Amino acid sequence: MATTTHPARLKALAASMAAENTDVLVLFGNNWHADHLRYATDFGIQEGQGIALVRADGATTLILDDPAEAERARAEAAIGDILYAPSLVKEARQLLTREGNRQIGAAPFHLLPYGLLNGEKDLRVNDGTKVIERLLMTKLEVEMDAVRRAAKLADEGYAIFRDAARPGRKDYELVAEIETFFRAKGVPENFMIIGVGGQEVRGMAPPGGKVLKPGDMVTTELTPCVDGYYAQICRTLVVGEANEAQKQAFAVYLEAMEAGIAAVASGVTAAQVAKAENDVFRKFGLGDYVTSEYTRVRGHGMGLFPDQKPQILEDVQIPLETGMTIIVHPNTYHPAVGYLVLGDSLIVRDQGHELLCGTPRQLFSVQ
Amino acid sequence: MRRGLMAWDEQELPRAALETRLALLREAVQAIGCDGFVAYTNIAKGAAVAWLSGFQPYWNEGLFYVPATGTPLFATALSKRVAEWIGSVMPIGQVQTTPKPALLIAQHIAQTGGKRIAILELDDFPAGHAKTFLENIPGVELVDGTAAFAKARAHVDAAERGLLAHADRLAEMGLAAIDAKASTAQQALAPCDEHARLGGAEECFATVVPDLQTSGRFQRTDTAGALGQNFAVRSSLAYKASWVRRTRSFTRDASLAPRFAAADKLLASFQPPAEGSLAQAIAGHFTGSDLRVESWLAEQPAGSSPLSGVATSAGSEENWQRQAPFVLNIELSLNGTRWLGARLVG
Numbered sequence: 001m002a003t004t005t006h007p008a009r010l011k012a013l014a015a016s017m018a019a020e021n022t023d024v025l026v027l028f029g030n031n032w033h034a035d036h037l038r039y040a041t042d043f044g045i046q047e048g049q050g051i052a053l054v055r056a057d058g059a060t061t062l063i064l065d066d067p068a069e070a071e072r073a074r075a076e077a078a079i080g081d082i083l084y085a086p087s088l089v090k091e092a093r094q095l096l097t098r099e100g101n102r103q104i105g106a107a108p109f110h111l112l113p114y115g116l117l118n119g120e121k122d123l124r125v126n127d128g129t130k131v132i133e134r135l136l137m138t139k140l141e142v143e144m145d146a147v148r149r150a151a152k153l154a155d156e157g158y159a160i161f162r163d164a165a166r167p168g169r170k171d172y173e174l175v176a177e178i179e180t181f182f183r184a185k186g187v188p189e190n191f192m193i194i195g196v197g198g199q200e201v202r203g204m205a206p207p208g209g210k211v212l213k214p215g216d217m218v219t220t221e222l223t224p225c226v227d228g229y230y231a232q233i234c235r236t237l238v239v240g241e242a243n244e245a246q247k248q249a250f251a252v253y254l255e256a257m258e259a260g261i262a263a264v265a266s267g268v269t270a271a272q273v274a275k276a277e278n279d280v281f282r283k284f285g286l287g288d289y290v291t292s293e294y295t296r297v298r299g300h301g302m303g304l305f306p307d308q309k310p311q312i313l314e315d316v317q318i319p320l321e322t323g324m325t326i327i328v329h330p331n332t333y334h335p336a337v338g339y340l341v342l343g344d345s346l347i348v349r350d351q352g353h354e355l356l357c358g359t360p361r362q363l364f365s366v367q
Numbered sequence: 368m369r370r371g372l373m374a375w376d377e378q379e380l381p382r383a384a385l386e387t388r389l390a391l392l393r394e395a396v397q398a399i400g401c402d403g404f405v406a407y408t409n410i411a412k413g414a415a416v417a418w419l420s421g422f423q424p425y426w427n428e429g430l431f432y433v434p435a436t437g438t439p440l441f442a443t444a445l446s447k448r449v450a451e452w453i454g455s456v457m458p459i460g461q462v463q464t465t466p467k468p469a470l471l472i473a474q475h476i477a478q479t480g481g482k483r484i485a486i487l488e489l490d491d492f493p494a495g496h497a498k499t500f501l502e503n504i505p506g507v508e509l510v511d512g513t514a515a516f517a518k519a520r521a522h523v524d525a526a527e528r529g530l531l532a533h534a535d536r537l538a539e540m541g542l543a544a545i546d547a548k549a550s551t552a553q554q555a556l557a558p559c560d561e562h563a564r565l566g567g568a569e570e571c572f573a574t575v576v577p578d579l580q581t582s583g584r585f586q587r588t589d590t591a592g593a594l595g596q597n598f599a600v601r602s603s604l605a606y607k608a609s610w611v612r613r614t615r616s617f618t619r620d621a622s623l624a625p626r627f628a629a630a631d632k633l634l635a636s637f638q639p640p641a642e643g644s645l646a647q648a649i650a651g652h653f654t655g656s657d658l659r660v661e662s663w664l665a666e667q668p669a670g671s672s673p674l675s676g677v678a679t680s681a682g683s684e685e686n687w688q689r690q691a692p693f694v695l696n697i698e699l700s701l702n703g704t705r706w707l708g709a710r711l712v713g
Contacts, residue, residue, distance in 0.1 A: 030411035032368075032426065044587070046572050047603070048672065049411060049491070067664060067676050068585065068603075068696075072574065075584035086676065089490045110495025117494045172372040176564035179370070183573065184557040188587040192370045193425070203448030206373040206425045206569075208455070227589070296446040333448070 003227040005142045006042040006078045010058060012135050013040060017056055020131045023102035025054040026092070027132070028112050035136060035304035036107055037062070038228045043077035044188060045069060049113075051092045055099075063091050089115035096123055107132050137301055137309055138323045143229060144347055147302065147325045150231035151345045151356035153185060153224045158233050158359050165218050165366045167239055171196050171207035174218075182224055191223035191230060191306040201338040202294070204331075214240040219341045221329070223306045230306040232327045233357050234343030237364035249334045250363040253342045256280035256330035257361070260299065260312070264328065264346065264353045270316040274298040277330045278314060286334070295332035302327060302345065324348040325356075369410060369425040369605070372567040375456045379533075379607065380421050384526040385459045388419055391519035392433060396512065402481040404433045404512050405472065407492055412671035415487050415516060416441075417608035418527075422457035423569070430472045430496065431460070440475055442468035469496035473503035485512025488670050513670055520668070523691045527609065531692050534606035535711040537566045538613035541573065541602045547617040552577055552591035555600055555617075563604055572603040579616065579705040583698055596620050597627075599707040603674075610673035612666070612694045614709035626701045630658070634708040637695065645678050645687055649697070657702035666694040 017025055029037030030049045037045055040052045041062045048066030061081040064070040070084035085091035093116060096104060105128020106112050117125055139147065157178055164177040171194050182190050193204035196218050204219055212218060216239045223232040236253075238246055260277035277298045278290040289295065299312030302325050310318035312328065320326070329343025344357040396404045408416035409428040416431045417423045420441065429443030439460035445453065450464045465471045476484060481504065486492050489511040500507055541563035549555040556573040563571040574585035578595025585601050601614040618627050633653060640648035645665060653660050662680045665687055669675035674694060678684040687693065692713040699706045 030409065032409045032411055032428070044589075045411075046587075047411065047674070066672075067679075071584050072586060075582065075586050076590045087490075110493060112494045113490055114492045114494045114497040115490030118497070172567065173565060175370055176561050179564055179571075180557045180561035183560045183588050184553045186553055186589045188589045189368075190370065191368050191426070202451060203446070205449050205452040206370055208374045208452075209372060209567075292447060294448065296448065339448075 003042055003146070005140070005146055005227055008140050008142050009039055009135070012140060013054065013132065014056070014058055016131050016135055017054070020105065020128070021103055022105040022128060022131050023056050024096065024099050024104045025128050025131055026096070026104060026106035026112070026116070026125060027052040027054065028106070028108065033108060033111060033305065035308065036132060038304045039132065039136065041077050041079050042228070043073050044228055049088055051088055053092070053095055061095060063088055063095070089113045092116055093123065096125070105131050133309070136303055136305070138321050139303060139325055140323070143303065144323065144325065146227040146229035147231050147345070147347070148356055150224050150226040150229050151233070153182070153187060153226060154222050154231050154233040154345070155357055155359045157181060157222045157224055158235055161220060161222065162237060162364055162366055165212060165237055165239065167212055167214055169212050171210045171212070175207055178222065187224045187226065189225040191221070191232070193221060195219040195339050197338060199336070199338045202333050203339050204341070212239050217246065217338060217340065219339055221341060221343065223302070228304050230302045231325070231345045231356060232302060232306065232343065233345065233359060234327070234329045234331060234341040235359060235364065236340050236342060237366055239366060241365055242363050245336045246363060249337045249340055250342070252280060252284050252286065252334075253330050253340055254361055257328055257342050257344070260328040260330065261344065261346065261353065261355070264320060264326070264348055266320060266322045266348055266350050268320050270310040270312045270318050270320065271314050273320070273328060274312045274314045274316070277328065281330070289332045289334065298330055299326055299328040299343065301325065320348045322348055322350050369423060369570050371564050371569045371571070373423070373425060373456055373569055375421055375458050377458070379530060380458070380526050382458050384524050385419065385421060387524065388519065388522065389433060389439065389459070391522050392419065392516065393435060395515040395518040396433070396485050397435060399485060399510065399512070399515050401483045401485040401510060401512065401515075402435055403476060404485045404487070404515070406431045406487040406516070406671065407496065408671065413608065414668045414673040415671045418520065418668070420457050420459050421608070422453065423608040428468065430468045432472050432475065434479060434481070440472065442471040444468050467499070469499040470503060473500050476507070477504045482506055483508045483510060485510055485515055487512050487516050489513070516670060521688060521691070528692065530607050530609035531611060531711060534568070534604055534609045534611045535613065537563045537568045537606055538602040538604040538611055540566055541571065541604070542600060542613055542615045545600055545615070545617065547619060550594055552586070552594060553588055555594060555598065556588045559600055559602055563602060568604050568606055569608065570605040574601050574603070575599065576707060579707070583705055583707060597623065597704065601709065605673070608673070610668070611711045612674065612696065612709045614696065614707050616706045616708060623704060626704070627706060630699055630701060630706050630708060634695075634697065634710055637712060639689070639693070639713040645684050646680065653697065653699060659700040661698040661700050663695060663697040666696070667691055
């Protein structure tokens, strides 16, 4: 049941483990941070928690603490050795102890269960972040193709969203329509938040039952998942005709996003991209609104995790590399009109970028 | 991530119910000589914090600290722009957003003189957060608070029963929307998800056994394709952080349809036993000349897990809470034909 990306990932992981002198790599995950587990096993975990033990020869054991998930993994995962263990930590420790005196790395290290590190003295588990972090950020060609397919579905999903948005509808009904579309297209996961209203709206969150009314701005980011890979689109629409203030505000975000995208190229730092976006806001006297008081990030990496490194912020000095998949989105609060979003996914290239989203960059209007 | 309706309604989850739950927890924590209790939450392990506070993060992580007295503190790595939203859906406790929630809680415990802290599921607690506690709370002793929490969690109130019943109705609505003539997994799963979410489900994991003749294993929409003559759909669904499962088997074979319908009725009429074992009750209820129970699994919330296996046909029942609602998942053989079902019981 393996996706086309999995064999290539395993080869890259084996090479990285060899380069970092790692005999066994312990990968932990759950429905929030599913990326490390997915990289090695191709299994998209939904419930409970899981640990994968990846040996240098590629032999992998997946341990899951939910019986239904273990059964699903036996139907869906790309590996044969799958165990159900109500006590994940106990089972993983027993297996690791059997590995003997070998170099064991683990990731994501800070999320690893405490019991795995706080156990027997002869079991030494080291931070294995270096083995896998770069692999998660910089994509192989087959991985980029999955992100491209996800971006295409993000575009199609936004068209559904626009059609669904009309006065009198509740915000969660819009989400229901999007999810129906994605399930019908074979998309199992989608990261999505929404904002509805005007100047009082400070950010996006899950839907709370707000009813759309004329004049509302409706913001969303859609992030469908294809073969485990996420791509995102951020757009804003107005219920009815946009007023002058909304149009003027949108023009700032458009200029900022285009400045950020224009800055993207291999070797450019995340900080430089963020600065290109933020300088536009400063030019219009909106510098206060690019701080953490009003915004989280000015974009971020995407892949097997929808919000991975590098975060696009002015203090992040990570250089962009060819093959990274990122979104540039100058999403923030605007004092005149409220929270506004605009963002496109792209692939970093040697001399610039490959744009993945095709939805027009405009402030949409729906009746 | 959670992307369906997330809202707090005092009619459904009264503040008083949460205060009672906190009082029960405090009593249990004090009984083991601890100064406070910490539960970790994320979208996979959010059941304990949701039970105590009503709050389930849609993404990211957080720590909920319940001191022996005073206001609980919730620290989350969700960003500041959603702090107001968290406050609107979390009726109890103080909310702080920070990139380092464990450090914030650790500093708060240190300032208030906490020394012996009960941690829910200490073995599973994120190692980075445990290290932060040990480094920033002078003289701290971390102890496993799982049993203390379980003692408090044995209390099932009307609010919980109401939310579970509503979740169960949404799951039923989703399954009722499926056309037995669907030919692909996608055609079966999309309406199931749609109807559940239109009804206000916070989350819906719809999965399918594409061909009951060859397997009883569920798959997601991305890995399952064509459906066989008999298939089953499972809806694992949350309404305001209360999780249920429902499974329904479908057949396109007219001669099998009455048997499937009879099995549906049998599952619908199963009642929790007032006494005796669950295994005996199941064996006594699911009977018939051409019917055999192949396996079953009972699930209830346990610690941070919204649904956890508490009794199975292959194991013991010691974790099963007789007085609390549970999900019964069951596989029957109907004259050699596999049939799967699940629903909330109690």
